[in-house]
Each structure stands twice: as C-alpha cells, then as structure tokens.
Amino acid sequence: MNALNINSSKKIASFSFLLAIISSGVYANEPWSQDRQWLFGDWGGTRSHLEEQGYKFNLSWMNQTATLIDGGKTDSHPTRNADQLTLGANFDLNKIANWENTTAAFTITKRGGDNIANDIGMKGSPTEIYGRGTIWRLTQAWIKTGFIDNALQVKIGRMGMAEDFNSSQCEFQSLILCGGQIGKAQGDVWYNGPVSGWAANVKYTIAPEWTIGAGIYENNPENTEEKKNLNFNLSTNEAKGTLIPVEIAWKTTRVNQLSGEYKLGGFWSTEDYQAVDGSGKQQPKSGLWLNAQQQLTSKVDNSRQGLYTAINLTFNNDTTASISSTQQIALWYKGALNSRPMDQIGFGLGRYKFNDKVASNSDRDDEVDAELNYTYNYSPAVMIRPNIQYVYQPYGLKSIDNAWVAGVSVKLNF
Structure with missing residues (x-):
C-alpha cells in the first residue's frame, strides 16, 4: 500500500471514529451536542x-x-482525497458604520489533495472540491x-462569477451536480470560486x-495560476x-405555495478566441443557461x-467551446427519516455533450455522471x-470502461 492510500485510510478511520463518538450521545449538551452551531x-x-x-x-x-471501485483507465482501486479550508468574515455595515443597506465580505481559501478523475479519465470529477x-x-x-429602498443593488470588488450569475445548489459531491454549470464547460474564461477576479455587478x-x-x-x-496566487x-x-x-x-410560490426560483x-x-475546429476563425466566447429550482412537496409540521428538484442547462458557442452543452437534473428529500429531521437523501444526473466540431472529438459522444447520496x-x-457514483463513457469515450466510485464528504464548521 503506498503512502497516499495509507494516509487515506487514516483519514477514513478518523472520520469513522468521529462519527462513532458523536452518535453515542455521551456528549449530549456538550461540545458535540446536536444543536452545536460551531465546533x-x-x-x-x-x-x-x-x-x-x-x-x-x-x-x-x-x-x-x-475510491475507484471498478472501471476507468486503471485496474487498481485508488483512493484520493481533496479538501478545502475556508477562512472568512461578513460585515453588516449598517450595524457597524450606519451605512444603510451595505454589506461586505472577505474570504480566503486553501485547497489540497489529489483528483481521482485522472485515474478514471473523465471530464468531470467525483470530488467537486x-x-x-x-x-x-x-x-x-x-x-x-x-x-431606491434596496431595489437596486451594486456590488464591486473581488468575486467569482457564480456568486451572482448561473448560481445553483450544491447538494452533491460530483462536480457537475454541484454549483454553477457554465464554469464546468467553459472554465478557461468563466471562473467560479475559489478563483476570484475584479468585477462589478448590478441587480434591480x-x-x-x-x-x-x-x-x-x-x-x-493569471488569476488561475498557482505561482501568481501564492501572493494573491x-x-x-x-x-x-x-x-x-x-x-x-423569477422567484415564485405559485407551485403548491412552495418556493421556487427560475x-x-x-x-x-x-x-475573440480561436475556433476549436482549427480553422483559424475567431469569435467571442459566449453561452446561455437556464436554472430552475423548485420545492415540490412539504411536510405539515415543517x-x-x-422533496426538492433542480434542473440546470447550458448551451455554449460551438465555435469556441469544446463542450457544446451540459444538462443536470437533481432531486433531494429533506427530512426523509422522522428520526433524522435534518438529514436528506439525493440523486442526480449530469451530462457533458462534447462538441463534434473539435477534430479530436471524432470518436467522442457524451459523458454522464450519476450520484446517489x-x-x-x-x-x-x-x-x-456518503455517496456512490457512476460514470458512463468517461470523457465521452467507449474505449474507457464505465466506472463506479464510492465517496464520502465531511464538512466541519469551527
């Protein structure tokens, strides 16, 4: 067993031990109590x-x-970890300095680990972090x-694009099922967090x-480069x-009086950017998206x-994008178990449609990623x-075996 797998096993063992402790009830009303906001x-x-x-x-x-259970480009079953540490602060400047309807934010992040997508040979990733x-x-x-009574909001500074545009829920570990979708298809120009850039936007x-x-x-x-960003x-x-x-x-409650946003x-x-077909033609990068999220059912007492659902569709400029479109549909149920009112179960499907105008895509079709968690x-x-994932046609290639992946995400708020 190599050093990476040893470290991975230690982490998994540590998480299992943590779960055993907090489930025991020994620390009720103590640091591990179930109403604990921060560790x-x-x-x-x-x-x-x-x-x-x-x-x-x-x-x-x-x-x-x-962990790669089966399939992909390798006959082994590697385990990979990815992590992110986030340090941030939000400021209500109305309370702090009497600046009405004004807020600010400052956040730094540190990512680490390895990507099991390389072992599978897929476009997406089983670890979105x-x-x-x-x-x-x-x-x-x-x-x-x-x-204008807060109807017009102006935001300026350093930020990622999906904070305010093409934003979506993140209830999964699979990359295509988590957050804004344009960055998954055109990440060479559309930078989601943790990357930020100078920006300004208005909403009315x-x-x-x-x-x-x-x-x-x-x-x-430059904002995506590691060497440059070591010094922010x-x-x-x-x-x-x-x-x-x-x-x-459009935010509405017209479906069974339940909240939805479209x-x-x-x-x-x-x-302008070079055309992906090698013709030398140049065009701007561009794309369209449709996001829909809707609560479908609710419980009388809460x-x-x-049941919730989300559908996210993107359509990209075929001249300059190697991914023609992406589709994502997800369902999750909050409070599925009466004994666990805060828990939820989720299932989602996401698809990358490769651009057939790209010369190297002659034998490519699409990749479909699924997750149950x-x-x-x-x-x-x-x-x-905990989750189980399935990758159909990694990178759109029939020559790569479909893959099964077992995963687990752990988030701690300190």
Whole structure:
C-alpha cells in the first residue's frame, strides 16, 4: 500500500471514529451536542455578540474522499482525497458604520489533495472540491450597497462569477451536480470560486418576483495560476478583456405555495478566441443557461422539509467551446427519516455533450455522471455525506470502461 492510500485510510478511520463518538450521545449538551452551531463554540457568548454588532466569522473545512471501485483507465482501486479550508468574515455595515443597506465580505481559501478523475479519465470529477491549484487564494473581497429602498443593488470588488450569475445548489459531491454549470464547460474564461477576479455587478428588482442583473468581470488567466496566487494576484496586466453576464430571475410560490426560483441568462466575452475546429476563425466566447429550482412537496409540521428538484442547462458557442452543452437534473428529500429531521437523501444526473466540431472529438459522444447520496447532518457544525457514483463513457469515450466510485464528504464548521 503506498503512502497516499495509507494516509487515506487514516483519514477514513478518523472520520469513522468521529462519527462513532458523536452518535453515542455521551456528549449530549456538550461540545458535540446536536444543536452545536460551531465546533469551537460561541467563545463564551462573544461570537453571538459580534454577530449582533455586524461581524460574522466563518472557519470551515471540507474533505472529500473517493475510491475507484471498478472501471476507468486503471485496474487498481485508488483512493484520493481533496479538501478545502475556508477562512472568512461578513460585515453588516449598517450595524457597524450606519451605512444603510451595505454589506461586505472577505474570504480566503486553501485547497489540497489529489483528483481521482485522472485515474478514471473523465471530464468531470467525483470530488467537486478539487481544482484550481493547491494554494491559498483570495476568494472574496467585495462590498455591496443598495439604493431606491434596496431595489437596486451594486456590488464591486473581488468575486467569482457564480456568486451572482448561473448560481445553483450544491447538494452533491460530483462536480457537475454541484454549483454553477457554465464554469464546468467553459472554465478557461468563466471562473467560479475559489478563483476570484475584479468585477462589478448590478441587480434591480423590477417587481416583487422579478430581478434583472448584469455585470462586468475581469477575464484574467493569471488569476488561475498557482505561482501568481501564492501572493494573491491583484494585477490586471494580463487581463484578456472582460466577460459580461446578464440574467433575469423569477422567484415564485405559485407551485403548491412552495418556493421556487427560475433563471435565464447568458454571457459573452469582449475578446475573440480561436475556433476549436482549427480553422483559424475567431469569435467571442459566449453561452446561455437556464436554472430552475423548485420545492415540490412539504411536510405539515415543517414546511422546509420535503422533496426538492433542480434542473440546470447550458448551451455554449460551438465555435469556441469544446463542450457544446451540459444538462443536470437533481432531486433531494429533506427530512426523509422522522428520526433524522435534518438529514436528506439525493440523486442526480449530469451530462457533458462534447462538441463534434473539435477534430479530436471524432470518436467522442457524451459523458454522464450519476450520484446517489445520504446527507447526515449531525448538527449545524458537522455534516457527513456518503455517496456512490457512476460514470458512463468517461470523457465521452467507449474505449474507457464505465466506472463506479464510492465517496464520502465531511464538512466541519469551527
């Protein structure tokens, strides 16, 4: 057994031991009690007091482990871990400085680990937390303020694009089933967190249920590089124009009086890029998306429990994108067990459709990733999500065996 697998086994054993302790009930009403908001506690009441004054702090750690059970490019069964440490703070500047309708955020992140997708040979990844380098990054440094009774909101600073456009739920460990989808297909220009860039956006509530938004985002490849970001790259010297997203959102309770949100949007780049077919033609990068999330059922005694669904579709410019489109559909049920009201079970499917205009794609079709999971929310401070994943046609190639992957996500809020 190599050193990586030894370390992976130690981590899995540690998580199992943790689960055994917190499930035993020995520490009821103590640091491991099920109403514990943070593992480090309330700092003797100081933390709650600071939140009341407008200062909210976040220290969290996420680890995702995946084991290749069968298939992929290898006959072995490797286990890989990916993790992320997040340190952040949010500021309510109305409370702090009497700046009405104004908030700010500052977050840094550190990712680490390895990607089992390399062993499988797939486009997606069974560990969505992996990617963009194993370094510290400045992920958020922005301020947002409201005008016209807060109907018009303006945000400026450092941010990722999916914070405000093409955003979606993340209830899974598989990459394509988690968060904004445009970055999965056109990640060479659309940077989701933890990558950030200089940006500004505005959103305007034109009616109680309707909001429109637009933004301008620095398109700077330097922001993705590890060497530059070891010192938190703030330079715009290597920026290649900007990306301009627009989106209209509809929030409604018209389906069984349950909450839903539907978004239609698109983006384009101000710079031209080479065509993927090798013709030498140049066009801007662009794409469209449709996001829909809807609660379908609810329980009488708790309206937040019940069945939820999300559908996310993207359509990319075939001239400049190697992925023509992506589709994602997911279902999750909150409070499936009466004895575990905070837990949920989820199932999702995601598809990458490869662009047949790419010369190297002559034998490629599509890749479909599926996941079934159970989310064990022991407390607001401890989440454990075992899952099983299936990868059909990794990288769209019939020459790579379909793969089965066993995974587990652990998130701790300190």
